[in-house]
Amino acid sequence: MNTILFVDDEPHILELMKMHFSKKYKVxxxxxxxxxxxxxxxxxxxxxxSDVKMPRMDGMELLKKVKERSDVPFIVVTAFGSIENAVDAIKMGAYDYISKPVNLKDLEMKVERALDYLSIKRENIELKTRMRSKTSSGIITANKKMLEILDKIPEYAKKDLPVLILGESGTGKELIAKEIHAQSQRYLEPFIAVNVSAIPEDLFESEFFGYEKGAFTGANGKKIGKFEAANKGTLFLDEIGDMRLDHQAKLLRVLQDSKITRLGSVKEIPLDFRLICATNKPLSEMIKEGTFRQDLYYRINVIRIEIPPLRERPEDVEAIAKYYLKMYSEKFSEGEKGLSPKALNVLKSYSWPGNVRELENVILRAMINSDSDEIKVRDLPDEIVGNQDYMDYQTFLMKKKVEKERLYKELQKKFVKQLLRKSGGNISKAAELANMDRRLLQNMIKEVNDWQS
Incomplete structure (x- = not known):
């Protein structure tokens, strides 16, 4: 639970803030x-x-002394119309300000944003510390091709050029991106990761460019977009192949101009970030189909890394499985479990369509099922065991169920993709064309995105 310190010389104000915010925070x-x-x-x-006007030490002096000691977010409460104090406070390092009389809903929103900012900042500091101490990148491999990629990362990191990482879902594309950032000259700056497919199409501009207060209905305060948040650091765009054509054009313009303008503003903000993109889609084929811009492709495809799927790295299955066994044993405070030779053979013979992410999930489920100090075949999920050369009737029924689910998912993906293409990406229009409820379609799109992530 986060801790908030309210500072004011009026006791009834402090009591009101304590009553209102104590439900979610330590006050x-x-x-x-x-x-x-x-x-x-x-x-x-x-x-x-903190309020500005107080006896003994006012809010501005307090802000100055806090900023000398720490970078904890600071929100200044100013008198109505006292914009000078607010401007001075922002210049001195305040995260935000709010005017009296305080609107509690507006303050709630500012508190949430400030704490989100603090969380991201702390995550980045933790990442920098971990990476700079030369601990493992988190990539476990004995595969020749993967080792070649890891050997080249210092060279890629040094060149400060755009990187395109290709590979199936679950192969570790983001881990590679983080390692490039950690070994680059930008390692002290933010690493901002964005799953492009997870951002609703109508929020693209506000999410990436940010906005000023009053830019549109509901814009109750300033928001820093992803481009600006990554300034001086690295912006990682996962699933770049899912980006709409008009959004691709906007991204290309930012890369060409190295500046943005927030929604509701005319002020241009210069930017300097390194771009790393990743996708599990064939961008060259998409260019031929007209669904991916060729000029953007040339911009992002400077350094190219292709990560092999786990089925092409059978030598890695045992090491990765044992890594997750050890990790979850420690997490659940259990004695470390082993892996029986038969169970290991089952894992090695499976094709791993979900790659490392699927293997992690299988190990976790097996540990939950296991009642001994060793993972056996009976502890593995049915869909893994059912991949063997023989099957009994129960395995047949299980495989039948899995196959039905797979076919259903493929049909839903095809339905959603065709409908969005026909509607130009407009969900309301797509729902109207399909004669279905808009919310139902949104849920179907979310399901498809979840399957692909």
């Missing part, structure tokens, strides 16, 4: 800047919300 209070600074230095504070 501490202070009546002036000196008391707040003492609490800040002794308690683990995640966010400070």
């Amino acid at each position: 501490l209070t202070a009546k002036d800047g000196i008391e707040a600074l003492t609490r800040f230095e002794s308690d683990g504070i995640d966010l400070i919300i």
